Structures are given as C-alpha cells and as structure tokens.
Amino acid sequence: MATPHAILRAANPTTPAARLVPRHVSILLPCSRRHLSSTSRAAATPAPPNGGTSADNGTTTTPPKPKNLKPLTPSQIDFLSSALRVNQAGELAATLIYTAQTPPVVRREPHLRPLMAHMYEQEAAHLSTFNALLARHRVRPTALYPLWSVLAAGLGWSTAVLGREAAMACTEAVETEIGGHYNGQIRQLLEMVAGWEAEGYDVGDEFRELIRTLRRIRDEELEHLDHAVEHDAQKAEPHWLLTGAIRAGCRGAIWVSEKV
Amino acid sequence: MPSPPAASRSAGAAAAVARRILHPSSLLPPGTTSLKPCLRAATTTTTHAHTTTPRHHLPASLPIPTRTSSRPYHSYSHPPPPGPFTPTESLLLAAAYRHVPTHGFSASALALGARDAGYLDISPTIVPDGVFSLVQWHLVTQREALAARSVALFGDGQKGPNVVASRVEALAWERLLGNAEVVWQWQEALAIMAQPSYVPASVKELAMLADEIWFLAGDVAVDPTWYTKRASLSAIYAAAELFMTNDRSLGFRDTQEFLRRRLQEASEMGNVARSVREWLSFTASAGINVLRSKGVQI
Numbered sequence: 001m002a003t004p005h006a007i008l009r010a011a012n013p014t015t016p017a018a019r020l021v022p023r024h025v026s027i028l029l030p031c032s033r034r035h036l037s038s039t040s041r042a043a044a045t046p047a048p049p050n051g052g053t054s055a056d057n058g059t060t061t062t063p064p065k066p067k068n069l070k071p072l073t074p075s076q077i078d079f080l081s082s083a084l085r086v087n088q089a090g091e092l093a094a095t096l097i098y099t100a101q102t103p104p105v106v107r108r109e110p111h112l113r114p115l116m117a118h119m120y121e122q123e124a125a126h127l128s129t130f131n132a133l134l135a136r137h138r139v140r141p142t143a144l145y146p147l148w149s150v151l152a153a154g155l156g157w158s159t160a161v162l163g164r165e166a167a168m169a170c171t172e173a174v175e176t177e178i179g180g181h182y183n184g185q186i187r188q189l190l191e192m193v194a195g196w197e198a199e200g201y202d203v204g205d206e207f208r209e210l211i212r213t214l215r216r217i218r219d220e221e222l223e224h225l226d227h228a229v230e231h232d233a234q235k236a237e238p239h240w241l242l243t244g245a246i247r248a249g250c251r252g253a254i255w256v257s258e259k260v
Numbered sequence: 261m262p263s264p265p266a267a268s269r270s271a272g273a274a275a276a277v278a279r280r281i282l283h284p285s286s287l288l289p290p291g292t293t294s295l296k297p298c299l300r301a302a303t304t305t306t307t308h309a310h311t312t313t314p315r316h317h318l319p320a321s322l323p324i325p326t327r328t329s330s331r332p333y334h335s336y337s338h339p340p341p342p343g344p345f346t347p348t349e350s351l352l353l354a355a356a357y358r359h360v361p362t363h364g365f366s367a368s369a370l371a372l373g374a375r376d377a378g379y380l381d382i383s384p385t386i387v388p389d390g391v392f393s394l395v396q397w398h399l400v401t402q403r404e405a406l407a408a409r410s411v412a413l414f415g416d417g418q419k420g421p422n423v424v425a426s427r428v429e430a431l432a433w434e435r436l437l438g439n440a441e442v443v444w445q446w447q448e449a450l451a452i453m454a455q456p457s458y459v460p461a462s463v464k465e466l467a468m469l470a471d472e473i474w475f476l477a478g479d480v481a482v483d484p485t486w487y488t489k490r491a492s493l494s495a496i497y498a499a500a501e502l503f504m505t506n507d508r509s510l511g512f513r514d515t516q517e518f519l520r521r522r523l524q525e526a527s528e529m530g531n532v533a534r535s536v537r538e539w540l541s542f543t544a545s546a547g548i549n550v551l552r553s554k555g556v557q558i
Contacts, residue, residue, distance in 0.1 A: 081333040206338075
C-alpha cells in the first residue's frame with residue numbers, strides 16, 4: 001500500500017521551496033469556507049420572533065422529529081472517554097515537541113520557520129479542540145499530564161539538537177503513530193454508528209460531528225507526516241533506531257494514557 | 261440532642277418486624293399486589309426509570325436518580341443509562357427517605373417506608389446495602405438536584421474573572437443546605453459511610469459531587485488543576501459538612517462563614533502555587549535564552 005506522503009508527492013510534484021507558500025490554505029479549518037458562502041445575508045430567512053404562538057407560524061414548519069438514540073453501553077462510554085483523553089494528551093505532546101524543536105532547528109535553517117510555525121498552529125488548534133471536547137463531555141484529562149509535558153519537551157529538544165533530519169524523523173515517527181491511532185478510533189466510531197443503524201436507531205449529531213472532527217485532524221496529521229518526509233526525515237542517520245524508539249514510546253504512552 | 265437514642269429505635273424496629281413476620285396476614289398478598297406493577301415496570305423499562313416508574317405512593321420531591329455511579333463520558337443527546345438504583349429500590353428508598361428526619365438513617369425508616377409504599381416490612385432486605393443505600397439515596401438525589409438549582413441561581417450568565425469561584429461557593433452552600441433537614445442524623449450517616457465496605461462508594465460520591473459542582477460552576481480547565489481543584493473542593497466540602505453537624509447558629513450562618521474561609525484559603529494557595537510555577541518557568545526560559553544569545557548551542 002503506498003504511503004500517504006508518497007501518494008501526495010506523486011500528485012503534486014512541486015519544489016520544496018514552493019511548498020512553503022500556503023498551498024494547504026485550502027485544507028485549513030472549515031470555518032474559512034464560511035466566508036466563501038454565496039448566500040447573501042439578506043436572503044437568509046430571519047429567525048421567528050420570540051413567543052411566536054400565532055397560528056400562521058405553527059402550520060408551515062414542523063418541529064424536528066425527536067431522534068431515537070440508543071443509550072451508550074459502558075464499554076462504549078469507556079472507549080469514548082479514553083479516546084478523547086489520549087487524543088488530548090497526544091496533541092499536548094505534539095505542541096510541546098514543536099515548541100521545543102523550533103529554536104534549535106530555526107537557528108540552523110531559518111527558511112524552515114514558516115513551516116514549523118504552521119505545523120505548530122495546527123497542533124495548537126487541535127489541542128484547543130480536544131480541550132473543549134473534554135470539558136464539554138466531562139472527561140477527565142490524563143493524570144500523567146506533567147510527565148508527558150516534560151517527556152515531550154525533552155524529546156523535541158533532543159531530536160532538534162541532533163539536527164534537522166533527526167527532528168523531521170521524530171515528527172515522521174510521531175505522526176505515523178498518531179495517524180494510525182486516529183484511524184483506529186474513526187474505524188471504531190464508524191462500527192458503532194453502523195451497529196446503531198443496523199438496529200434501526202438514529203445517529204446523533206454529536207457522533208457525526210466527532211467523526212468529522214477526527215477525520216479532519218487525522219488528515220492534518222498526515223499532512224505533517226508528508227512535510228516531515230519531504231524535509232529529509234528519511235536521511236536521519238540511525239533512522240531505524242530513532243523512528244523505532246519514538247514509535248515504541250508513542251505506543252506505550254497511548255496505552256498508558258488510555259488507562260491512567 | 262433532639263434525636264431519640266439509637267438503641268431504643270432499633271429495638272422498636274426489630275419488634276415491629278417480628279410482629280409483622282409472625283402474624284399470618286403478613287404473608288398474604290397486600291404487598292404483592294403493589295409489587296406487580298413495579299416488577300412489570302422493572303422488566304420493561306431500564307433506561308427511563310424516572311418517567312415510567314409507578315409513583316402512586318409518593319409525592320415526588322426529588323427526581324429518581326438516573327445516572328450511574330461512574331460516568332466517564334457525558335452525552336448530551338443519548339438517553340442516560342440506568343441509575344444506581346433499580347426502580348423497586350427507588351420506590352422503597354424514596355418512601356423511606358421521608359422518614360429519615362424523624363427516624364434517622366435506620367432500619368426503622370426503611371421499614372416505615374416499605375409500609376408506605378405498600379410492601380411488607382421485611383421488604384428492605386431487597387435493598388442490597390441496607391441503611392447505606394438510604395444514605396446513598398440522599399447523596400445521589402441531592403447531587404442530581406444541583407443542576408436544576410444552578411440554572412435557577414446562575415440564569416443571568418454573568419462573565420468575569422471570579423465568576424467560577426463565586427459559583428463554586430454558591431453551589432457548595434446550596435448542597436450543604438440540602439443537608440439541613442437531615443443534619444441531626446448526619447453524624448450517624450457519616451458513621452455508616454465510614455464502615456470499611458462502604459468507604460469506596462462514599463469517597464466516590466464525594467468525588468462526583470466535587471466534579472458536579474465544578475462543572476456546573478463553569479470550569480473548563482482540563483490540565484492537572486482538574487485534579488487539584490476537585491481534591492481540594494472534596495476536602496473543603498467534607499469539612500464543612502462535618503462542621504454543620506454541630507452548628508447551632510441561625511440558618512447555619514457559621515457553616516457558611518466556615519465554607520467561605522476555607523475556599524478563600526484554597527484559592528490563595530492556588531494563587532501562590534501558580535505564581536511560583538510562573539516565576540520558575542520565566543526564570544528557566546530566560547536562562548536558556550541568555551545562554552543561546554551567548555552562543556551556546558541549545
């Protein structure tokens with residue numbers, strides 16, 4: 001199976017320098033698309049007046065049918081809470097890795113500043129998304145939050161001091177693990193949705209929104225993977241050791257954060 | 261102390277139970293005729309207990325608990341899973357709860373409640389934890405009532421830096437006032453909760469109360485302060501609750517002052533810890549930047 005970054009590279013054979021121009025503005029957060037709406041504000045239907053109990057309002061619009069939603073089973077609830085908890089921990093680690101990597105990498109190669117800034121901004125947006133989800137659904141954060149903070153900053157700094165290739169190899173390893181991890185979560189959520197639809201239940205907007213969010217974030221993480229490989233991640237000297245160790249560490253951290 | 265001595269109360273309850281068992285008419289079905297609709301309800305409805313459980317025997321003062329004891333993910337659209345009490349237990353405990361202010365958290369309150377609900381006096385044995393279930397009923401119903409009270413208290417939706425802290429104090433005080441009717445029985449309840457087999461469930465209820473108060477106050481932080489805030493609020497609330505059992509002031513004024521002082525101390529300590537952390541991080545990053553400016557490759 002061709003790796004995502006290989007497929008994307010084959011489709012867009014532009015030079016690395018040109019890639020720094022924000023071609024990926026189009027796949028930035030969906031809120032940017034709202035400004036391109038062609039519906040004028042005046043044409044949009046105004047909201048009905050408060051306390052509108054008049055008869056002419058009642059007959060034309062029917063209230064939305066209440067959805068028949070199945071109660072969540074304990075295993076589904078555990079899966080959702082541990083999934084959100086791990087995702088928040090992962091995005092926290094990613095933001096700290098980029099924060100720690102940026103000064104040493106940019107000191108040696110100033111042309112990488114926009115790329116590092118862009119990747120950091122996307123990770124920071126992911127972190128605030130998951131923070132909001134955790135607060136809304138009353139999921140507790142991982143208890144090892146300070147430990148992951150220290151380890152992530154240490155990992156980012158040490159790989160950056162080793163060189164740009166090592167820093168990119170670290171990003172490649174982390175994003176590969178994270179991409180696979182999000183894929184597994186999306187697959188499990190889609191299985192839940194398929195199960196409900198097979199039993200004749202409706203699927204709430206909450207879940208559709210969650211799946212949409214996870215897909216978008218997974219795509220952005222794979223985009224980072226693509227950038228890392230383009231910037232010579234494969235040329236890091238003990239590539240197998242770096243990526244192997246970092247991927248094993250990520251898998252261990254994911255496993256622990258799901259429990260603790 | 262206004263509450264009657266515990267020994268005579270339990271002796272009276274035991275005598276009442278013995279009389280009921282030995283009398284032949286107690287074996288006849290006056291209890292079973294009212295059990296049937298409840299059992300039917302129990303088998304057909306597991307998820308909507310609060311809407312379909314027959315409530316012909318009791319005026320509903322507080323809603324029947326619908327959330328389970330441990331709820332790591334809260335969904336806004338899916339129906340809540342079944343609560344910690346089955347519909348039969350809920351009926352019995354709700355009826356027994358009305359006798360707690362006079363009879364305490366005791367087997368006699370359970371027996372009287374069973375009689376009110378139309379069951380046999382021996383029926384409380386179906387409640388697995390006996391008097392602790394009655395204490396747990398009080399804790400769970402009071403906690404779940406906080407959400408409605410918070411809407412009434414905070415409907416204006418004010419914003420500001422200290423809004424969350426003031427709301428925490430208001431909610432903790434509301435919850436303490438919920439103990440007002442049973443405060444004379446509360447030391448006995450604490451003794452029941454302190455039994456080793458019930459300590460985990462009691463501590464869990466306290467933790468869930470602290471989580472509920474912070475959530476309703478509008479706290480959205482999901483960093484390590486999530487844990488420290490809930491731990492400190494649990495400790496403060498437990499201390500205030502204990503203080504309240506010996507409080508004789510009008511409207512439990514002294515307890516309110518006690519709560520205010522403890523919350524003030526906790527927030528001051530939080531400020532100190534945050535200031536120290538900020539100072540350390542600023543100093544560390546300033547040191548690293550100075551070294552970088554001198555040419556050290558870090």
